[in-house]
Amino acid sequence: MSKEKLWEAMEHVAPELIEEADRPVTAKKRRGRVLVIAAAACFLLAVGVVAADALFGFRFLSDDLLYSGGHDYSFEADLTRFPDEQFSEEVQNIMEASDPDQDSFVFDTWDEVLDFIGEDIPLAPESSVLADATNTGFRVSVSKSTTNISTIYTLDGYDIIFSVYIGGEELDYFHVGSVFADENFNTQRIETSIGSGAGALIHHATDEDSNGPCTSSFLRDGIYYSIFIAGASDTALMEEILADF
């Protein structure tokens, strides 16, 4: 009976929302498509064997973007190990207490996160593209090995998962990411750069409908940033966000 109640509850959704959903939709042009063409540092690598070298600070743990029996394409990087005293006093107290009940916090704005982490940790300013989007609140988890910040923005109908990893004093190894690889998808990698000039990787997996997960990864001042957009039809939105960092 319980699940039916949710269906029944749809009858009681506010009328103005029902009417809004019936209004004609203005088709939105994908923004920033020109960026894909104009970006000087941008070129496309075909799927295939890739040398397992460092690139933009990342080391690839496998050298093939092709699906191989369930193995995702992974990479790692050495993050800066920020000493405790470089964090804000509040974060230092949390690290010292190591109380698992108090190591996760939620903030409404990126400025509040910056204030909480401390001005001596070189976090990037919020992308102005993302600043205009709604988000679920910034969740910050603190420990002596890593401090993680994450939120989900909603922009242009996409949910964008934004994550930041800051290395702490006790960081000894950090596997930063993996790229979706599946036999039904074609995964491509684009080498590009963020607005400040640092290199960034975009991985875009596309299915037969030309849509799929699009992930970008970059290191900025020793801190790792990751942006994930599900069901992206191209990399234009990702490029636009990266250009703003």
Added chain:
Amino acid sequence: MNSEELIGLLEGRSEQALSELDRTYGAYCRTIARNILRSDEDAEECVSDAYLSVWNAIPPAKPTSFKAWLGTIVRNSALRRRRSTAVAEALCAELSESLPDAASVSANCEAKVLGEAITAFLRRQSPQVRSAFLRRYWYCDTIEAVALRLGWSVSKTKSTLFRTRKKLKDYLIKEELWHE
């Protein structure tokens, strides 16, 4: 004709009222009915029944959001018909798929309260996500129709709806309207 004028005709028991109703809102009503019943003939019958309900309800009813009110009458009329069962069951299952089973609704949570919570949740979403959700679970559009309306691919529509259902679940649990 705007809704105030139409309500005026209905209140005045004008013979013109139902023809104007059909002229202004007929396509809208038939779309809702057809989405659920998947049959033009049944949809036509359902819409006629809905018009009769409107004639009987006004006066004294004076809905502030006439279009949504009318749509609700049509939707409920369609859902009550036997032919709608497969469509309704499928959408009900899809909507609830991320929710835990049985005995999970707070004891005092009536559908109206849940509906208000869903409204509050939807207001926090972008207009496009809100539209996708309502077109699918209120208007009962097919996935393809939702995608076409919003200019999305089918896979993007599916993944957006999936994420929105999950976020709704988390919201209902946080509001203590649903327990894991």
